[in-house]
Amino acid sequence: MKKTYIPSLLVGGLALALSACVTTPYVAPESGAVAELAVRITTAKGTGIKLYIYDDAETCSGAKTIIDDAGKTNITATKLAAGKLTTFGYDELMGISSCKVNFSFFPIADHIYVLDTLTGRRACTTRIVDATDVNNVLPVPLINRTMNGARCAPLKK
Structure with missing residues (x-):
């Protein structure tokens, strides 16, 4: 999923919004059906x-x-509840540009997923692959939830 950067005139306000938006840490499920998730975030130096x-x-x-970090390549791993929509x-x-995307998918129990991000010229890209079988890594279809200015577009039913 690729999202184009949006110039921002309120850099200070946006930086504050990024730091204030989400403060509660994610706690992985300890029971029930789960999937593994590895996350690799690669950004340019100085990117929050x-x-x-x-x-x-x-x-x-x-x-x-x-x-939640700035200017580093991040690799982390966690677990997700399987069999239900995850967003x-x-x-x-x-600098004065920002990229904000929301995306969803349905993790399958006992599968291993890798979420990658990459910052390019004027765009950020996110993708998830199913790496359960390392000899047959498959792209995972994502549901783009950031459309027409909406941060959380409703799901099509």
């Missing part, structure tokens, strides 16, 4: 980032922080 997961995947509410939010702030 946040990756979070929503308690309510349909309404994008109850954000919990997975990664992530990803924010980047680089």
